[in-house]
Amino acid sequence: MRTRRALLAVAPLLAACNTGIDPQRPIEDFWPFTILTIVKMVIVFTVYMVGVALLTFAERKISAWIQDRIGPNRVLWKGVGQVLADGVKNFMKEETYPAAAYKALFILAPALAFVPAMVTWAVIPFAAPLPTPWGLMSMTVADLPVGFLFTLAISSLGVYGIVLAGWSSNNKYALLGGLRSSAQMISYEIAMGMSTVCVLLLAGNVNLNTIVQQQATQGWNVILLSLAFLVFFIATYAETNRLPFDLPEAESELIAGYNTEYSAMKFSMFPIAEYANMVTASALTSLLFFGGWDIPFTTWDNVPPWSALKTLLTLGAFATKMIFFLFTFMWIRWTLPRFRYDQLMSLGWKVMLPAILAYVVLVAAVLLGLDAAGIARESRAFTGILFALNFACVALLLVVLDRGRLVSPAASRLRTAELSRLRAVAARSTLAATQGD
Amino acid sequence: MHTDLPLFFTFHFYLFGLLAVGSALLFVTRKSPVSAALWLVNVMFCLAAEYVMLDAHFVGAVQILVYAGAIMVVFIFVVMLLNLGHPSETSDFRSKGTRLAAGAVALALAAEVLAIQRQPWPQLASPDVPDNVIRPVAQAIFTEYLLAFEVTSVLLLVAIIGAVTLAKRGAQPS
Numbered sequence: 001m002r003t004r005r006a007l008l009a010v011a012p013l014l015a016a017c018n019t020g021i022d023p024q025r026p027i028e029d030f031w032p033f034t035i036l037t038i039v040k041m042v043i044v045f046t047v048y049m050v051g052v053a054l055l056t057f058a059e060r061k062i063s064a065w066i067q068d069r070i071g072p073n074r075v076l077w078k079g080v081g082q083v084l085a086d087g088v089k090n091f092m093k094e095e096t097y098p099a100a101a102y103k104a105l106f107i108l109a110p111a112l113a114f115v116p117a118m119v120t121w122a123v124i125p126f127a128a129p130l131p132t133p134w135g136l137m138s139m140t141v142a143d144l145p146v147g148f149l150f151t152l153a154i155s156s157l158g159v160y161g162i163v164l165a166g167w168s169s170n171n172k173y174a175l176l177g178g179l180r181s182s183a184q185m186i187s188y189e190i191a192m193g194m195s196t197v198c199v200l201l202l203a204g205n206v207n208l209n210t211i212v213q214q215q216a217t218q219g220w221n222v223i224l225l226s227l228a229f230l231v232f233f234i235a236t237y238a239e240t241n242r243l244p245f246d247l248p249e250a251e252s253e254l255i256a257g258y259n260t261e262y263s264a265m266k267f268s269m270f271p272i273a274e275y276a277n278m279v280t281a282s283a284l285t286s287l288l289f290f291g292g293w294d295i296p297f298t299t300w301d302n303v304p305p306w307s308a309l310k311t312l313l314t315l316g317a318f319a320t321k322m323i324f325f326l327f328t329f330m331w332i333r334w335t336l337p338r339f340r341y342d343q344l345m346s347l348g349w350k351v352m353l354p355a356i357l358a359y360v361v362l363v364a365a366v367l368l369g370l371d372a373a374g375i376a377r378e379s380r381a382f383t384g385i386l387f388a389l390n391f392a393c394v395a396l397l398l399v400v401l402d403r404g405r406l407v408s409p410a411a412s413r414l415r416t417a418e419l420s421r422l423r424a425v426a427a428r429s430t431l432a433a434t435q436g437d
Numbered sequence: 438m439h440t441d442l443p444l445f446f447t448f449h450f451y452l453f454g455l456l457a458v459g460s461a462l463l464f465v466t467r468k469s470p471v472s473a474a475l476w477l478v479n480v481m482f483c484l485a486a487e488y489v490m491l492d493a494h495f496v497g498a499v500q501i502l503v504y505a506g507a508i509m510v511v512f513i514f515v516v517m518l519l520n521l522g523h524p525s526e527t528s529d530f531r532s533k534g535t536r537l538a539a540g541a542v543a544l545a546l547a548a549e550v551l552a553i554q555r556q557p558w559p560q561l562a563s564p565d566v567p568d569n570v571i572r573p574v575a576q577a578i579f580t581e582y583l584l585a586f587e588v589t590s591v592l593l594l595v596a597i598i599g600a601v602t603l604a605k606r607g608a609q610p611s
Contacts, residue, residue: 105471145570149498156506160478163510167471167517175517182514186507205569206495 023131024305032134040141044121052275053083059275059330066334086268093264098169101261105168110262110269113161116154117276123147124283125209127293127315131306139293139311140209147208148200151284152193155239158277159185162241162248165270166258177257180341181248184238187348188245192235194356198228198363199288212292216302219383222289225363226390227397229289231356236281238348241274243333247341282325286318293318355397362393448552450490452545457483470516474509481505495570 027033057072057080064071075081097103125147127139144150159182166178199221200206203214215221222229238245249257259270286292293314295301301310301317339347366389375382457480464476481504488497578586 102469102471105475144494146494146498149495149502153498153502153506156502156510159510160513163513163517164471164475167513179514179517182510186510189507206571207569 021133021135023133023136025135027132027135027137029134032132036132036134036137037141040137040139044126044141045118048118048121048276048279051279052272053087054080055275055278055326056086056271057083058326059333062327062330063334066331090265090268095264095266098171098261100170102168102170105164106261107266109161109165109168110266110273111161112164113158113273114269114276116158116161117273117280120151120154120280121283123150123208124280124287125212125292126283126318127312128301128310129306130308130311136306138209139315143207143209146206148196148206148211148288151208151280152196155277155280156185156189158239158273161273162258162270165262166248169258169261171261173254173256174258174260177248177250177254177260180254181241181258184241184245184247184344184348187345188235188238188352191231191348191352191356192239194353194360195225195228195231195235196288197360198225201360201363201367208287208292211288212294213302215291216294216299217378219387220289220291220294220296224383224386224390225289227359227393228356228363229285230394230397231352231359232289233285234347234352236285237329237332238344240277240281240329242278242329244336244339245344246338247344250338278326278329279322282322282329283318285325286321290321351401359393362389444552444555446490448549450487452549453483453486453490457487471513474513474516478505478509481509495574 021029027036060082061071061079063069072079072082075085097106122141123144125138125140125143129139130137140147162181162185163178166174166176166181169175199211202218202221202224203211205211218224237243241248247257248254249259251257254260259267262270293301295314295317301314366386370382370385375385460476460479460483464473464480467473467476481500485497485500485505488494488500
């Protein structure tokens with residue numbers, strides 16, 4: 001009796017599922033589209049927020065592992081509850097506002113730091129499309145025709161949060177942190193944008209799903225455009241303010257940089273924004289250079305007919321790639337020391353920008369030449385030639401960089417000429433100071 | 438705008454238009470330069486939304502990327518360095534204003550709900566959105582308007598050289 005009643009209750013649901021629409025064609029009806037989009041939004045948001053919270057725990061555990069410590073291990077199972085404990089602590093703390101702060105912007109800034117990182121996720125395709133009773137559902141919250149430009153445009157807004165936090169605090173250390181951050185982000189954004197131009201040259205479109213499909217047929221961009229990947233990878237570290245580029249919050253110089261005056265949950269928003277940016281940067285790296293949701297060495301996952309199994313497996317592939325890059329973020333943080341400010345600027349403007357500009361011209365010329373020679377884009381010869389070219393480029397760049405001329409390690413001795421020049425400057429300023437008195 | 442467009446589009450087109458005009462008014466009346474600059478960023482966003490409503494996705498994205506993301510950041514950078522206007526004296530975010538703003542947003546939302554109810558939901562994607570949105574733009578720039586495009590680049594180069602020259606003139610010879 002009970003089972004029959006349950007079946008009766010489920011029957012309309014089953015009937016609704018049997019729509020007679022071809023599940024391999026994109027959804028056309030309005031209501032299924034809207035409801036499924038809202039479901040996707042909720043799921044992406046939830047997974048994203050929980051993931052960001054768990055990342056803070058992962059960071060502490062990984063740093064402990066790298067430094068041969070144990071790390072948080074008290075709250076709940078193996079210390080995972082530390083995330084909750086930290087959250088509760090941040091909510092319970094008293095919020096303080098500096099008397100001289102510009103209050104409106106002071107309150108707005110933490111949200112401005114966080115929102116762009118999250119909004120970028122609206123256009124990121126995270127798996128192969130899923131067939132549903134109402135049609136084929138794209139595994140992107142919004143499959144925009146300008147998807148890639150949207151990510152660039154929105155991620156360039158993240159700097160507002162940090163700059164405004166620094167300025168509205170009315171604190172000189174915070175202001176210095178904010179200024180450093182805006183200079184750094186603008187400098188590296190240019191190199192980052194140029195490196196993605198190469199990706200667009202290969203894909204011929206700015207739609208992110210097209211870029212994934214192009215990599216599935218031609219090979220991953222990390223092989224075809226290795227130098228662009230290197231530049232992009234370095235630039236993401238600068239854009240997310242992670243070590244070795246965390247100058248905006250250099251503790252030894254600026255207390256905590258732009259977030260010095262913040263307390264309680266408003267302070268906590270900045271680390272959350274940082275982790276959110278890391279997730280987005282990892283997603284973009286795997287999307288643009290590591291084939292997105294493409295499973296390597298097979299092509300069955302990139303072609304119709306689509307199935308739920310394909311969606312699940314490609315989702316796994318994408319998650320694996322992302323988690324690897326997230327781990328790399330932490331790995332590098334606990335391995336490398338911070339750059340000096342002049343090193344940061346010279347790396348950005350004198351090394352990466354000229355290198356990537358020359359590389360864009362080179363890639364464009366080679367693509368033109370290969371097309372003129374009649375070599376098909378999907379052929380092995382095309383992939384081989386681009387790979388050989390990139391191997392040579394990367395080898396050249398690394399050899400040049402390794403000479404210790406362009407980016408001098410902080411520990412290295414100064415050249416004699418440089419040292420005497422610096423001493424002369426110091427002597428002159430001392431002289432000027434004494435004469436001023 | 439065509440008259441046969443769904444109410445959904447018409448409503449949002451005018452909503453963003455009004456927001457842009459409102460933000461522009463606030464931009465010119467604010468005392469604090471930083472908040473004025475931020476209102477200008479809001480204008481840029483509303484304009485980008487207008488471009489997207491007119492099916493110019495590329496122009497909309499570039500509008501945010503270039504104006505809101507790059508130019509305005511540099512602008513705010515300069516304003517902060519000069520620190521024009523003491524922030525505590527020029528605060529414009531009083532509680533009464535906040536309440537009024539919240540009321541206005543509520544009204545806009547109510548109007549939106551009304552507009553949506555009045556007519557069946559619009560078509561999801563207009564069928565004539567091209568598959569590749571950058572091709573038409575690139576074709577126009579690099580064929581028909583190539584000369585104008587290149588001359589503009591030279592103009593920007595001249596401006597950069599001019600800025601460097603001005604900066605060098607003020608520096609003490611070392």
